[in-house]
Amino acid sequence: MLLQYTPVHQPALKHFGLPRSPFVDDVQSLNDVFESVSSRYARVALMDAARNHGFMALIGESGAGKTTLLEALEQRIIDEGQDIVLIKPYTLAMEANDSKGKTLRSTHIAEAIAYQLDPQLKIKSSPQGRFDQLHKLLRDSCRAGRRHLLVIDEAHCLPIATLKHLKRFIELKDGLRRVMGVLLIAQPELRNLLHSQNREVREVMQRCELVELDPLDNDLEGYIAHKFQRFDLRPDDVFEPDAFNAIRERLIHVPRGVKAGEKGSVSTCYPLAVHNLIARAMNAAADAGYPKVDAAVVAVC
Known part of the structure; x- marks a missing residue:
């Protein structure tokens, strides 16, 4: 209804x-955030993804409280003084294809990460050079004690190609340690896509934890x-x-x-x-x- x-x-x-x-x-403080059983688990999972560079999707219907939980995560990071960088690529009117709106591509994500970590950086034009720059930025930042979480809102509107490429970002490591986590905020369409038999998304489906708000x-x-x-x-x-x-x-x-x-x-x-x-x-x-x-x-x- x-x-x-x-x-x-x-x-x-x-x-x-x-x-x-x-x-x-x-909702003006963490005390104003109501905790149901599912939202309590989601809050724990969000912080774990931020601290330990996890790969998760927070799934919920419109109005289920996804944005509130993300804002609560940001507030907790501020209140506790945790050195966690949230990276949010912005694309107005994001849609899954260019005929409906603007698509968010992996190059846009790479640019958002680079800008967040070094706004003065001149990004290289070649894909190999850009990816090497990105890897070095994240590795050096991790060695300085920071944690990084890539946050993509409205992720159910991601093109399948970009969704597949998220695996590349998760696989960026410093030795055995990941240098960045990925959080997808999405409506149930993303769950349906990842639960489908679409072989194009199997690499994401097998790695991404789905946390759903009841x-x-x-x-x-x-x-x-x-x-x-x-x-x-x-x-x-x-x-x-x-x-x-x-x-x-x-x-x-x-x-x-x-x-x-x-x-x-x-x-x-x-x-x-x-x-x-x-x-x-x-x-x-x-x-x-x-x-x-x-x-x-x-x-x-």
């Missing part, structure tokens, strides 16, 4: 005694409590007990003949969808003069 962005309106904020929306600019199905109450606790409010100040199952029912599609939680049910109970549904329900409850959001209000939102 895809829901259009909905803010909590001012009358609803006043009705429920909120100084501002709990879903806008709601929906909040069983963590919904805890997630909502965490959000409202940041305002010193309890969920039962805003929600009737039956509201939580109603939210789940709106965001989990269970085909006929399939029980909730079984294979075949499809959940969109991710943070962004939860935010938009709750905002709609809070607005509706305030407009109707209901003291709290209940299942009946959620059902019509």
Whole structure:
């Protein structure tokens, strides 16, 4: 279930005694990041990839919290003073082929790495010379105590050729030690590609750890409590007990003949969808003069 962005309106904020929306600019410190079982594992895996030059893909639906986890990784690096360099190649309107937008090529990645480590470097024109420069930069930086993590956002839009070439970057070493890790941030299309029988991506599929963010199905109450606790409010100040199952029912599609939680049910109970549904329900409850959001209000939102 895809829901259009909905803010909590001012009358609803006043009705429920909120100084501002709990879903806008709601993550300002590491304590604001909710930890489900899957996101907790993802946070550990992200830091391990950064420290030990791993190769992983963080997979999640739109609004699942991938960007928040990446930002939390950056904040932790800052807070702990870790000498880890995050390298982010930027390509506006990145797509898998040039007919739809701009493709991110391995040469662009090499340029991004070189610029991050030495902005004044004059990059050689030949592929061999450029790759040797890159290897030396990373090797010398590692020997100085740094760690490097190449971060590619929207990696499901990578051309297959570039995806294959990532193996070359991972194989850059100083003796037996890798000199850089690779992190792909992607929607499920990347998982589907790597799980396919496409032999072109087998070298990536066999080396890349896929870490997937699960929906909040069983963590919904805890997630909502965490959000409202940041305002010193309890969920039962805003929600009737039956509201939580109603939210789940709106965001989990269970085909006929399939029980909730079984294979075949499809959940969109991710943070962004939860935010938009709750905002709609809070607005509706305030407009109707209901003291709290209940299942009946959620059902019509």
